[in-house]
Amino acid sequence: MIFTDVMVIGGGPAGMNAALTAAESGAQVLLVDKFQKLGGQLVKQTHKFFGWADRGAGTRGFNLAKQLAAQVNAHPNIKTLLGYEVIGGYPDQTYLAASWEDHVKISAKKAVICTGAAERMILFENNDLPGVMGAGAVQTLMNEYGVLPGESFLIVGSGNVGVILAYQLLQAGAHVDAVIDVLPKLGGAYWVHAAKVQRLGVPLLLRRTVLGVYGTEHVEEAVTAEVGENMEPVAGTEMHHKVDVVALAVGLMPLTDLFQMLQVRTEYIPELGGFVPWHDELGHTTNPNVYVAGDAGGIEEATTASLGGSIAGLVAAKELGFPVDENRIQEYLRALSSFRESSLSKKVLEGIERMRGDSNA
Amino acid sequence: MSRRIQEHPILEFPRTKEITIVFEGRELVAHEGDTVASALIANGIDVLRDSMSLHRPRGLFCAIGNCSSCLMVINGVPNTRACVTPVSQGMTVERQRDKGMMP
Numbered sequence: 001m002i003f004t005d006v007m008v009i010g011g012g013p014a015g016m017n018a019a020l021t022a023a024e025s026g027a028q029v030l031l032v033d034k035f036q037k038l039g040g041q042l043v044k045q046t047h048k049f050f051g052w053a054d055r056g057a058g059t060r061g062f063n064l065a066k067q068l069a070a071q072v073n074a075h076p077n078i079k080t081l082l083g084y085e086v087i088g089g090y091p092d093q094t095y096l097a098a099s100w101e102d103h104v105k106i107s108a109k110k111a112v113i114c115t116g117a118a119e120r121m122i123l124f125e126n127n128d129l130p131g132v133m134g135a136g137a138v139q140t141l142m143n144e145y146g147v148l149p150g151e152s153f154l155i156v157g158s159g160n161v162g163v164i165l166a167y168q169l170l171q172a173g174a175h176v177d178a179v180i181d182v183l184p185k186l187g188g189a190y191w192v193h194a195a196k197v198q199r200l201g202v203p204l205l206l207r208r209t210v211l212g213v214y215g216t217e218h219v220e221e222a223v224t225a226e227v228g229e230n231m232e233p234v235a236g237t238e239m240h241h242k243v244d245v246v247a248l249a250v251g252l253m254p255l256t257d258l259f260q261m262l263q264v265r266t267e268y269i270p271e272l273g274g275f276v277p278w279h280d281e282l283g284h285t286t287n288p289n290v291y292v293a294g295d296a297g298g299i300e301e302a303t304t305a306s307l308g309g310s311i312a313g314l315v316a317a318k319e320l321g322f323p324v325d326e327n328r329i330q331e332y333l334r335a336l337s338s339f340r341e342s343s344l345s346k347k348v349l350e351g352i353e354r355m356r357g358d359s360n361a
Numbered sequence: 362m363s364r365r366i367q368e369h370p371i372l373e374f375p376r377t378k379e380i381t382i383v384f385e386g387r388e389l390v391a392h393e394g395d396t397v398a399s400a401l402i403a404n405g406i407d408v409l410r411d412s413m414s415l416h417r418p419r420g421l422f423c424a425i426g427n428c429s430s431c432l433m434v435i436n437g438v439p440n441t442r443a444c445v446t447p448v449s450q451g452m453t454v455e456r457q458r459d460k461g462m463m464p
């Protein structure tokens with residue numbers, strides 16, 4: 001059994017920052033990630049991040065991950081446990097983490113859960129055929145292992161993830177047949193990337209959905225069609241795409257299994273990506289020993305995940321009795337709300353309001 | 362055409378040591394640091410298992426151990442996620458075609 005003051009689950013931007021602020025406050029921290037490397041989503045991103053300069057905007061994602069990981073590894077109060085997935089949480093504040101070979105038991109006074117998000121799936125004919133993958137899976141293969149799972153790609157979803165994936169595929173030397181979206185306008189905020197991708201000759205086809213993929217053992221062709229006002233496909237508008245991979249970038253949903261196991265109340269808040277653990281601005285959930293930060297509490301971005309992590313780490317340490325400068329918490333909270341003032345955060349703010357409102361009802 | 366990226370403007374993929382894994386009796390070259398899934402896909406193998414009841418081919422979906430689309434029989438152990446299992450010299454890998462029995 002490993003004993004620790006604070007266990008942080010997930011080593012993305014939220015988790016690494018939570019580990020750092022808790023450790024700086026004097027707490028012993030155990031940071032667990034199921035991947036062999038710290039960084040979460042950041043390790044797969046080759047682009048310069050959007051967001052707030054103080055939190056790494058302007059730095060390429062994977063470099064940002066390296067910088068944070070170096071700080072984590074240098075801190076004497078932080079132990080990391082990599083390649084271990086936390087698969088169980090029990091009412092007496094013990095947890096079980098398993099790797100491919102073995103498992104360990106952990107007893108943690110406080111847990112900060114920063115597990116991030118999982119990708120969504122959509123319905124179409126043969127959507128289980130090999131070659132249909134999450135956009136993140138393509139990124140992992142390509143940017144982490146240097147392997148391209150095909151030659152020609154169709155990307156479904158024109159949000160940030162879809163558009164950035166298109167750009168990364170071009171960097172890696174693949175052919176991108178098109179990026180499609182059911183909506184009449186581009187999904188994400190990163191129009192700079194969208195413009196780049198279009199300039200490089202990738203069509204962005206709007207109001208279009210995928211009807212099905214065909215092939216014997218893996219995708220050989222995808223068929224798409226335009227959608228009408230009612231979102232139904234319009235006959236006669238079909239296009240046949242000769243592709244071997246269809247990458248789905250149709251949104252993320254928070255990973256909430258651990259919260260449910262730990263009796264944390266979850267609420268369905270579409271603006272935040274689906275079911276989310278109820279939480280306040282300090283990262284408290286409905287379980288007094290469990291905190292949340294980052295995409296696990298609602299899909300947002302790296303800047304807000306970092307700030308949320310820093311806050312939750314400080315709050316957890318403070319509630320264990322470590323001396324914490326209250327001004328630091330307030331400073332991060334102010335940074336968070338001023339960052340969210342931009343119009344891009346409108347939806348997230350509505351979601352947060354709804355989540356907090358629901359709980360009082 | 363090799364599926365391994367040869368040149369990249371931003372990332373570097375230092376070539377690690379080549380090792381051999383045995384996929385359905387066939388020797389394949391993998392690189393140290395690969396997962397079973399990345400090694401198979403680099404070798405052009407996209408079908409990782411059959412679905413349990415309809416026996417439809419299944420491949421990689423999430424690549425981070427979340428979805429169970431990639432369950433294979435690895436070193437005799439069924440229901441092993443190929444996408445998060447690192448390769449090692451001489452490892453045996455088979456497509457899983459049923460629920461899997463403990464060896």
Ligand SMILES: Cc1cc2nc3c(=O)[nH]c(=O)nc-3n(C[C@H](O)[C@H](O)[C@H](O)COP(=O)(O)OP(=O)(O)OC[C@H]3O[C@@H](n4cnc5c(N)ncnc54)[C@H](O)[C@@H]3O)c2cc1C
Nearest residue numbers: 010012013014033034040041050086115116294295301302
């Ligand atoms: C293509 C793409 C481009 C993006 N571009 C930008 C951008 O330009 N600017 C920006 O601000 N944001 C961007 N984002 C969003 C940003 O990457 C995320 O919002 C951010 O990484 C969320 O951080 P996190 O720490 O909450 O979660 P993650 O980064 O997802 O980290 C979660 C970690 O938890 C681990 N984990 C999960 N479950 C367990 C478990 N049970 N046990 C142990 N470990 C577990 C995972 O392995 C992972 O390492 C982008 C995202 C994508 C996909």
Ligand code: FES
Nearest residue numbers: 423424428429444
């Ligand atoms: S591909 Fe999802 S668990 Fe391996």
